Amino acid sequence: MARVLLGVTGSVAAIRAPTLVAALTEAGHEVRVIATAAALRFFDPASLPAGALVTDADEWRFEGSEDGRWRREDPVLHIELRAWAELLLLAPLDANTLAKLALGLSDNLLTCAFRAWEHPRPVVLAPAMNTLMWESPQTARHLRALLEDHGVEGAELPRARTPGAYLTRFGGPDCPHVHVVGPVEKRLACGDFGVGGMASVEELVAAVGQALRAAQDLPASTLSSKD
Numbered sequence: 219m220a221r222v223l224l225g226v227t228g229s230v231a232a233i234r235a236p237t238l239v240a241a242l243t244e245a246g247h248e249v250r251v252i253a254t255a256a257a258l259r260f261f262d263p264a265s266l267p268a269g270a271l272v273t274d275a276d277e278w279r280f281e282g283s284e285d286g287r288w289r290r291e292d293p294v295l296h297i298e299l300r301a302w303a304e305l306l307l308l309a310p311l312d313a314n315t316l317a318k319l320a321l322g323l324s325d326n327l328l329t330c331a332f333r334a335w336e337h338p339r340p341v342v343l344a345p346a347m348n349t350l351m352w353e354s355p356q357t358a359r360h361l362r363a364l365l366e367d368h369g370v371e372g373a374e375l376p377r378a379r380t381p382g383a384y385l386t387r388f389g390g391p392d393c394p395h396v397h398v399v400g401p402v403e404k405r406l407a408c409g410d411f412g413v414g415g416m417a418s419v420e421e422l423v424a425a426v427g428q429a430l431r432a433a434q435d436l437p438a439s440t441l442s443s444k445d
């Protein structure tokens with residue numbers, strides 16, 4: 219059981235955010251949710267437990283500040299959330315935010331929390347996008363960049379142009395604390411048929427449990443994050 223920070227991005231699969239939060243809670247986890255502005259177009263914030271959701275507006279809201287400016291005694295929300303969380307689950311992870319994470323961009327609450335994340339605390343990524351977006355060599359490049367950034371030093375990675383080539387490398391010896399739950403093949407909301415649908419809620423809850431167990435088993439010496 220863990221404190222899970224769930225990042226929700228602007229994929230149609232964000233409609234399942236309330237169900238995912240309920241399932242994680244049912245599994246015994248404490249859940250807080252960061253939703254991007256695009257993600258908020260897919261579900262009703264009122265369908266989440268009170269107080270669970272934080273957004274960009276919260277990051278920039280400083281209670282009692284008369285001019286709206288940050289004061290020295292005010293919190294920095296993305297750092298507080300990072301300190302609170304034991305595991306980061308990005309589900310759904312859309313193509314745009316994946317690209318931002320790969321580049322290190324940090325222009326909203328979610329990407330700041332990822333950029334400030336304390337590796338090797340586990341991260342679980344659940345991409346969801348149109349099939350052609352998923353099959354794009356850009357997606358492979360971005361997954362590879364994340365693996366290289368957070369994997370074991372010196373790992374030999376394939377130069378493949380398809381993202382599937384990297385799925386089995388995540389969560390394995392090359393990258394023991396960043397896990398990817400690959401998208402599934404289905405008729406997508408856009409009408410296309412193919413790979414790109416977010417994995418099931420059950421699979422995501424199971425992946426969170428596996429990632430937490432794997433993190434407990436990891437000897438600190440196998441990780442490169444503290445160098």
Ligand SMILES: Cc1cc2nc3c(=O)[nH]c(=O)nc-3n(C[C@H](O)[C@H](O)[C@H](O)COP(=O)(O)O)c2cc1C
Binds near residue numbers: 226257
């Ligand atoms: C109706 C609709 C559905 C979308 N579904 C997806 C999707 O499943 N996956 C994806 O990568 N982008 C999808 N997009 C595009 C993203 O919402 C868009 O790139 C947005 O800028 C993402 O912002 P964010 O990464 O900050 O959440 C969709 C856009 C719309 C309008």
